[in-house]
Amino acid sequence: YPHDVDKSNRRQFVQYIHQNNSTLRAIGAMCAQRIPETANYEANPHVAAIVNFNLDALLQTYIYARYHKRLVRTVERASAAPIKDKISVYQMHGYLAFGNQKGDSTVEAADAAVLTEQDYFDFFNQPNSLFNFTFLYLMREYPCCFIGLSMQDDNIRRLLHYSKKEQYNGLKSKGKGQPDTWRRQLMRHFVILEHTGDGPIDRAIEDTLRPLGVNVLWIKGFDEIPQRLGELYATTGDSWADVFE
Template structure:
């Protein structure tokens, strides 16, 4: 291992300072232009919100991996034909979450088969177990955008990839009319904000837990079925909105293959149309400097701040590379350093 205390300087030397500064300037300029475009879309009621898991997680709902890790003990109870106490449920969930390398979506099919008719009920119970709507500033910001205005500005509709009814509950408290759309042939009324649950809907009252007409895109076969069916109502709805409106992705990394495919198809039809996604940057402060030193063969005596300075330059370029990778899909990135910035961005769109 190298013990050269100046070795970390090589990190910075890999990046031309002018290039980094140019990107930072571009990023700041682009940020304001993107916000201005979103304001114009809002003012003409051309704005559609696409909501990912991060929105629900902000209110206390489990992440995808957490949800599956909590379903595994439920599956074991059925297969072992014995009741597992809460302590061991938590232990099994923690172990599974940390050590399982199986594709989550492929495992769910096995869990679903084991739980049978109770699968949706168990998912529903876990979704809402730790929800606290009052703590979610993101949902509060979204609800403010969704409030009807006298001048016919505002949000045209919402597309959500989440099963929950958290947004609906927040809108209900604010007396905002909405319609939850979760299957074909459902149509909102003129005054209602359409909320399209394109992966299915499990409201907190459990009323749809046994609705056989509703598709819940939670297993591998269900995901593939939706992905491969160009006439699926959810695909048609998303593609129509992506072609005709200005869309803002919130709480989503936009890595889902079906979402990216639909973005690609829409952008091929109209190269001038761009959409936006709020995505958190890679930050040097979140990297373990000891691991970086070990990886690069640096002396442990190299100051952490020196390592972070080099990392900052590299991560700026990584962010730029990722930003450029989204552009062929017609997607522009609004970078944030913290998820706490999302409500502020949403309020800035209100003007």
């Protein structure tokens, strides 16, 4: 979008996203829930958190412009505490503001930006850092859906491995059930991936993600993502049309 987003052009910005980024539009809709018998929205209580690997706050900007309310809370550093009734958006690789907030150190987390390969190695070499700890916590407590990731990143795969191993050992120590039952219980995460066009390769991808507790939701093209997320949203009894249209 070529302009700063403010009150005067929010409608145009929302239209731009609707026309050019259906994935962002759908993720934003997942964060909203319409208040019955009103035109107002609140944060979707069925979404615990979002982990954002981008540096910008395009998602947050869109949600505010579309739903006229700050449904999410940007957590860009340890001092930014979550807020009740808002969905926390954890900016894993830092946060750079654009427009009139550019360079504002009270808003940005430019010092935490992960831009180089060396930064990336250092970032994941801090097991007790806010974001590594939070990522592990979220994977332990909630089913996660990965969108826009190839799942080939060794660091993310390692965290998935640690999370599943911890839960498996916990179930084993209780001594109830059988290993096959535990493994089925631990297949609780999902990733949306586009078909490669080669059946054996698709199956190989599934085989490498299964030990990490990740199920693959295959799509033919990324334009299918809104439909997939809409089906998930509707399982709670809420109307997808109320938040997506």
